Amino acid sequence: MASSGVRSGGAVQARPDDKLLLDPDEESLHHGGSFRTYMHHKMSKLGEQFEAQAADLGVSSRIFQGVAVHVNGYTSPSHQELKVLMAKHGGVFINYPTPTNHTHIICSNLTDAKIKQFEKARNHKPVVSPEWILESIKAQSLLPIAPFLLSTLRDIPGQQRLLPFGTRADVLPAKDGCGTAHPMAASEENPATAYNQPSPMGAPVAYDPAEMRAAQAEAARLRAACDMLKGAPKSSRDDPNFVESFFSASRLHFIGMWKTRLESLMLSGVIGGPTPNPGPGAQVIFHVDLDCFFASVAESEHPLFSGKPLAVCHSNNAKGTAEISSANYEARKYGIRAGMFMAGAKQLCPDLIVVPYNFERYQEVSEQAYKIMMACSACVQPLSCDEAFLDVTGLGDPFQLASRLRADIQAATGCTASVGIGHNLLIARLATKRAKPDGQCHIQEAEAASAMLSLELSDLPGVGWATSKKLASLGLQSVADLQAWSKARLQAELGDKTGAALWDASRGIDTRRVAPPAVRKSLGAEVNWGVRFDSPQDATRFLGKLAEEVWTRMGAAGVQGRSLTLKLKKRKEGVYNPVKFMGHGICDNLSRTHTFHRPAHSAATIHRAACDMLTSLHVPHADIRGIGLGVRELCHWEERIDWGQAVASMVQPPSLIWFSCLNALHTQQMSRGL
DNA sequence: ATCCTCCCCTAC
DNA sequence: TAAGGTAGGGGAGGAT
Ligand SMILES: Nc1ccn([C@H]2C[C@H](O)[C@@H](COP(=O)(O)OP(=O)(O)OP(=O)(O)O)O2)c(=O)n1
Ligand SMILES: [Mg+2]
Ligand SMILES: [Mg+2]
Numbered sequence: 001m002a003s004s005g006v007r008s009g010g011a012v013q014a015r016p017d018d019k020l021l022l023d024p025d026e027e028s029l030h031h032g033g034s035f036r037t038y039m040h041h042k043m044s045k046l047g048e049q050f051e052a053q054a055a056d057l058g059v060s061s062r063i064f065q066g067v068a069v070h071v072n073g074y075t076s077p078s079h080q081e082l083k084v085l086m087a088k089h090g091g092v093f094i095n096y097p098t099p100t101n102h103t104h105i106i107c108s109n110l111t112d113a114k115i116k117q118f119e120k121a122r123n124h125k126p127v128v129s130p131e132w133i134l135e136s137i138k139a140q141s142l143l144p145i146a147p148f149l150l151s152t153l154r155d156i157p158g159q160q161r162l163l164p165f166g167t168r169a170d171v172l173p174a175k176d177g178c179g180t181a182h183p184m185a186a187s188e189e190n191p192a193t194a195y196n197q198p199s200p201m202g203a204p205v206a207y208d209p210a211e212m213r214a215a216q217a218e219a220a221r222l223r224a225a226c227d228m229l230k231g232a233p234k235s236s237r238d239d240p241n242f243v244e245s246f247f248s249a250s251r252l253h254f255i256g257m258w259k260t261r262l263e264s265l266m267l268s269g270v271i272g273g274p275t276p277n278p279g280p281g282a283q284v285i286f287h288v289d290l291d292c293f294f295a296s297v298a299e300s301e302h303p304l305f306s307g308k309p310l311a312v313c314h315s316n317n318a319k320g321t322a323e324i325s326s327a328n329y330e331a332r333k334y335g336i337r338a339g340m341f342m343a344g345a346k347q348l349c350p351d352l353i354v355v356p357y358n359f360e361r362y363q364e365v366s367e368q369a370y371k372i373m374m375a376c377s378a379c380v381q382p383l384s385c386d387e388a389f390l391d392v393t394g395l396g397d398p399f400q401l402a403s404r405l406r407a408d409i410q411a412a413t414g415c416t417a418s419v420g421i422g423h424n425l426l427i428a429r430l431a432t433k434r435a436k437p438d439g440q441c442h443i444q445e446a447e448a449a450s451a452m453l454s455l456e457l458s459d460l461p462g463v464g465w466a467t468s469k470k471l472a473s474l475g476l477q478s479v480a481d482l483q484a485w486s487k488a489r490l491q492a493e494l495g496d497k498t499g500a501a502l503w504d505a506s507r508g509i510d511t512r513r514v515a516p517p518a519v520r521k522s523l524g525a526e527v528n529w530g531v532r533f534d535s536p537q538d539a540t541r542f543l544g545k546l547a548e549e550v551w552t553r554m555g556a557a558g559v560q561g562r563s564l565t566l567k568l569k570k571r572k573e574g575v576y577n578p579v580k581f582m583g584h585g586i587c588d589n590l591s592r593t594h595t596f597h598r599p600a601h602s603a604a605t606i607h608r609a610a611c612d613m614l615t616s617l618h619v620p621h622a623d624i625r626g627i628g629l630g631v632r633e634l635c636h637w638e639e640r641i642d643w644g645q646a647v648a649s650m651v652q653p654p655s656l657i658w659f660s661c662l663n664a665l666h667t668q669q670m671s672r673g674l
Numbered sequence: 675a676t677c678c679t680c681c682c683c684t685a686c
Numbered sequence: 687t688a689a690g691g692t693a694g695g696g697g698a699g700g701a702t
Contacts, residue, residue: 228688228689229688232687232688233687233688233689234688242689245689246689247689247691248689249688249689250689250690250691251689251691252686252689252690252691252692253689253691253692254691255685255686255691255692256686256691256692256693257691257692258686258692259692259693313688314688314689315687315688315689317687317688319687320687320688321687321688322687322688322689323688323689323690338686339690383685383686384685384686385686386686387686461684461685462683462684462685462695463684464683464684464685465683465684466682466683466684467683467684494697495696495697495698496696496697497695497696497697498695498696498697501695518694520693521693521694522692522693522694523692523693524691524692524693525691525692526691526692527689527690527691528690528691529688529689529690529691530688530689530690565679565680578690580688580690581687581688581689582687582688582689582690583690584690589680589681589682590680590681591679591680591681592679592680593678593679593680595678626690628691628692630692630693
């Protein structure tokens, strides 16, 4: 089978029914005693390794005496570089954290999953940006962590929910009692140094203050003019139109629904590019991805912004929990990443320019980029609104082809794209990372093996936060470690599919072909923000809206379904106050599935079944923080026509056939008035 | 063996 | 204050 991605299933978080068995301090771990024993041994071993390394390097200062850091997730500088720096300056680097073996967590990317983990740690440590280490070394003394805190945001038990504006102490960064300013931090009091930009090593270089002021003013104007930001944000309690307004402003809804929208584009004007010629040699695959897509759209429309740190976000509140959607590459130099809270981003870069979303424009740019890609090759596999695989085998010099493709996209949209080129999908995707921003990179088949060795495990597709932890718990920290394990052993530890996929991925092996979009298997709608109910009837009413939503989407997609799943987020016992404004906080996730006898549905049928499942889950209405409905076992309307045959015929050789399939679908949709 | 249900994980 | 969605893959464990 294809080695598309690697996923580790199984419960990595403590499951609700496990929680009584777990030491509270280790809630985020999921292993039993034998694991702990193993880790204890492993950690002493690493400690020895560290001692040896420190001796080799020679300790040049004692800046970090008494400091023990644990580095979480991807950082710049890398884990390895931070480890060396800590060693050189008298600190300790902890690979496997226990509640007591480290003093700080170093992290530059605050993803949802990480926040969840930090939230869970009972005896939490300050979460600090790697800049703290770099700046302390530069200053030759241990600087206060305050300006470098990423987040000490936590759920605090015993406080009320949805506090009125201005009273949310829990979202404010904790003060560490020592108010010395970050040497690089811009300050209100000192306008002369107010606009700083990062520099690779040397002193901060100021942005032009006048330009910066103009850019900030322009951003403020955009925010003021943004329809989505009119009026105070409301929860499900106060907004009768909550579901609709939530979806219309949700970026994740936008990117999640993109495929559905893209379909109608591909149907409207099929642009048949040249068909790849397989030939005897290796395939040539492009992975095309727009650079900082949403941020790039803002930059292209407002040239004033370019070269300055910019992020797309609903809110500019420097203490708030609005999430960054996309940060441009200047902002990324400060460590700003998608998914971070604005509070964290502004700590890293107080001068960050924040612009609101422009979903209509993203849609247009996405469509234009797809048209250009489809003109480049007839064999395009959409991955997301800003990303696709192209099979360009036999279509000419790949490097020139990529240059032309990128130039065309930029000319048409004002946004830059990067292209990764490889002999398979995995290598092409990895090449894109090297190419970015505004570049292209061909990893030749001969260099693929060594390229793999330079990657972090989390660079492998499918290896996210949980899988990285799981691998680390098995003593696997690098691609080389992974390669040293047999396929059978990986399968035994991680499951059959996951183990095999990892074994392949670590070697740069990927047997997938560029393929047409697959037939949809499920369809759903959920809301996990602003969900607060005052009565069981509120919950029922909300489910009614969701049922309508799902039913509408089923109609638009031309499907019916036999299986309905209700998903609930239930406030975890003892946690009352989500970190994120109107967020769900720490929850137990519950689900129930109902199977219908006949796929015939109406919104009312769906609603009734959903309400029955809600009742059977016995969750008090006040504890519900998120709710969703999903339909599976879909019957596609198309299947009754010869769509099914068309699909079957294109399963093997991926080529231009699927455009005719889309055409067939289009005709059918037209005939249904869609 | 193969299913089904209830999760978990990942990517955008 | 702010909009933490969506779809697919896959694993564990029990039922068939
Ligand atoms: N956590 C995320 C990830 C992505 N997106 C949105 C905004 C991005 O612009 C778009 C495309 O996602 P990418 O992963 O391609 O990220 P970018 O295009 O922003 O940056 P890159 O240059 O790394 O591709 O999806 C988002 O809102 N939240
Ligand atoms: Mg992108
Ligand atoms: Mg992308």
